[in-house]
Amino acid sequence: MSKQYKAIGEDIWKGRTEKINAELFALTYGALVVQLIQDYEDYSEVNKQLEKMGYNIGSRLIEDFLARSNIGRCSDFKEVGEVVSKVGFKSFLNITPTVTHSQLPPTSPTTQTNTAGASFTLTLDENPLTEFVELPEEALEGGLWFSNVLCGVLRGALEMIQMQVQVEFISDVLRGDESTQIQVKLIKYLEEEVPVGDD
Amino acid sequence: RHCNIVYYQDWHRTKRPKPAGEGGGILPAVAHSISPQTHYADPSVQSAFASPRNTLSSTSGVVIAVNNEPASPLPGLLQMPAPQQQATPPQPMSELPFDEEAKLVYGVILSLRNMIKKLSGRDEQFVNYRTSTYKLHLYETLSGYRFVMLSDHNTDSLRFVLRQIYTGPFLEYVVRNPLVTMDSRERGIDNEYFRASTDRLIRGLSVFP
Numbered sequence: 125m126s127k128q129y130k131a132i133g134e135d136i137w138k139g140r141t142e143k144i145n146a147e148l149f150a151l152t153y154g155a156l157v158v159q160l161i162q163d164y165e166d167y168s169e170v171n172k173q174l175e176k177m178g179y180n181i182g183s184r185l186i187e188d189f190l191a192r193s194n195i196g197r198c199s200d201f202k203e204v205g206e207v208v209s210k211v212g213f214k215s216f217l218n219i220t221p222t223v224t225h226s227q228l229p230p231t232s233p234t235t236q237t238n239t240a241g242a243s244f245t246l247t248l249d250e251n252p253l254t255e256f257v258e259l260p261e262e263a264l265e266g267g268l269w270f271s272n273v274l275c276g277v278l279r280g281a282l283e284m285i286q287m288q289v290q291v292e293f294i295s296d297v298l299r300g301d302e303s304t305q306i307q308v309k310l311i312k313y314l315e316e317e318v319p320v321g322d323d
Numbered sequence: 324r325h326c327n328i329v330y331y332q333d334w335h336r337t338k339r340p341k342p343a344g345e346g347g348g349i350l351p352a353v354a355h356s357i358s359p360q361t362h363y364a365d366p367s368v369q370s371a372f373a374s375p376r377n378t379l380s381s382t383s384g385v386v387i388a389v390n391n392e393p394a395s396p397l398p399g400l401l402q403m404p405a406p407q408q409q410a411t412p413p414q415p416m417s418e419l420p421f422d423e424e425a426k427l428v429y430g431v432i433l434s435l436r437n438m439i440k441k442l443s444g445r446d447e448q449f450v451n452y453r454t455s456t457y458k459l460h461l462y463e464t465l466s467g468y469r470f471v472m473l474s475d476h477n478t479d480s481l482r483f484v485l486r487q488i489y490t491g492p493f494l495e496y497v498v499r500n501p502l503v504t505m506d507s508r509e510r511g512i513d514n515e516y517f518r519a520s521t522d523r524l525i526r527g528l529s530v531f532p
Contacts, residue, residue, distance in 0.1 A: 184505065187498045190465055191490040197445070197465060284466040 129206055132193060133214030140192050141215060150255040157270060167266030174269070178276020179283075186281035189215070201310050204287070205244030208278065208308075213246075221246040221306075243309040245294065251304055259298050269293045271304075278308055286314040328425040329511040332521060428471060432461060451480055462486050468493075484528060492520035 160170045193211055198204045205223045214220050224245045253271045269275075275291040282289045288311040295301035436449045451460040453476055460472040462485035470485040496517035497503050503512050 184498045186466055187464070187468075187505075188494060191494050286467075 129210035130214075130220075132195070133211040133220070136192055136211070136215035137218055146252055147255065150253060153253050153273070154257060161263075161268075167263060167268040171267070171269050171272045174272035175276040175279070178273035179280035181273070182277035182280025183284050185216070185277060186284045189281070201242040202244070204282070205308070209246055217252055219248060219250055219252065221248045240310055240312050243307055246306045246308070248304040248306070251297075254298055257298060264299060269296060270298050271296070275306060278306070283314070288312050288314055328429070330513055331421075332518060431459075432469065432471065450482055460485060462489065464489060484525070488521055488524060491524060492517050496520065
C-alpha cells in the first residue's frame with residue numbers, strides 16, 4: 125500500500141503541479157513571519173496567527189489535493205498518516221517526512237486505529253520553509269515555532285474531510301533540537317449535520 | 324456542518340426558474356435569475372443576466388447544473404433579449420420558487436445517499452438516478468461538496484463531467500481565489516470567471532446539442 129502512495133505522490137509532483145522557485149518561497153515565508161513578529165511582538169500570538177493562516181490554506185489545499193490525487197477515503201487513521209506524508213507532503217513540498225504511529229493503549233482487545241487519541245508523528249528531515257533561517261535569541265526564548273503554518277494546514281485540510289485533529293510541533297531543528305517533529309492527534313470524526321426536517 | 328446551494332446555472336431549461344421568495348433561504352450571489360427581486364432594475368441590466376445559468380450548491384452542499392435537452396424547441400432563456408424589446412412574452416415559470424426547488428433536490432439526494440449507505444456500507448456512492456423525463460447526476464467529493472447535474476433522460480452518465488468541473492473551473496476560480504469564502508453561510512460562490520469557464524466546458528461537450 126505504501127509503495128502505491130509513494131508512486132502516486134511522485135507522479136503528482138512530477139506531472140501535475142506547477143512549480144515555483146524554492147528560494148522565492150522560503151524568502152516570502154520568512155518575510156511573512158518577520159512581519160507578524162513586528163506586528164504582534166508576542167511570539168505565542170505569532171504562533172497562533174501562523175496556525176490560523178495555515179488553517180485557511182489547508183481548507184482550500186485539500187480540494188486541490190483531492191482533485192488531483194483522486195485518492196479515496198482512508199480506512200483508518202494510520203492510513204491517513206501515510207497518505208499525508210507520502211502523497212500530501214510529496215506533491216506540495218517535495219519532501220517525504222517519516223511517519224511514526226502511536227496510539228493510546230487500547231482498552232478493548234480490538235486493535236483499531238480509529239479511536240480518538242490515535243496519533244502519528246511526522247519527522248521532517250528537510251524543511252523548505254527554513255532554508256536560510258536561523259532564529260535569534262528572543263525568538264528562541266519566546267517559543268516561536270517558525271513553521272507553525274504547517275500545523276494549521278494539516279488541521280484545516282483534515283477538518284474538511286471530517287476529522288478533527290490537534291496538530292503541534294514537538295521539536296524543531298531551528299530551536300536546537302535534534303529533529304523537526306510534528307504530532308497529529310485525532311480528536312474525533314465529524315459527522316454530517318442533517319438539517320431539521322420541516323415536514 | 325450545513326448544506327446549502329451556492330451556485331446555479333442552466334442551459335436549456337424548459338421553464339424559467341422562478342425567483343426565490345424573500346427570506347426563502349437562497350443566499351445572495353448564487354445566481355442572478357433566482358435571487359429575490361427587490362426591485363425591477365432597468366431592462367438593460369436585466370437582459371445581461373438572462374443568459375444561461377448554472378447552479379452550484381455547496382458549502383458541503385450541492386452544485387446544480389441544469390442541462391435539459393428538451394424535445395421542444397429551445398426556450399427563449401438562451402437568447403439575450405435586446406433592452407428595448409419588451410414584446411416577447413416571458414417564458415412560463417416553473418411553479419416552485421427556486422429555493423423550494425433547491426431544497427427538494429437536496430432532500431432527494433440526502434435521502435438516497437443515506438439509504439444507500441445503510442444498505443451497502445460506507446464505500447458505495449450514489450451516482451445518478453433516472454426518471455422518464457430527466458436524469459440527475461451526482462458527484463460528491465470527500466470534502467463534502469456535491470455537484471449535481473440534471474439532464475435529458477437519454478444521456479449517459481455525466482459524473483465524469485461533474486468531476487471535470489470540480490478539477491477545472493471550481494479548483495481554479497473558487498478554491499484558488501482567496502476572496503471567495505468557500506464555507507460561507509451567507510454567500511454563494513458566483514463569480515464571472517467560474518461561470519464563464521463552466522459554461523465553456525459544458526458547451527464543449529459532445530452531448531450538448
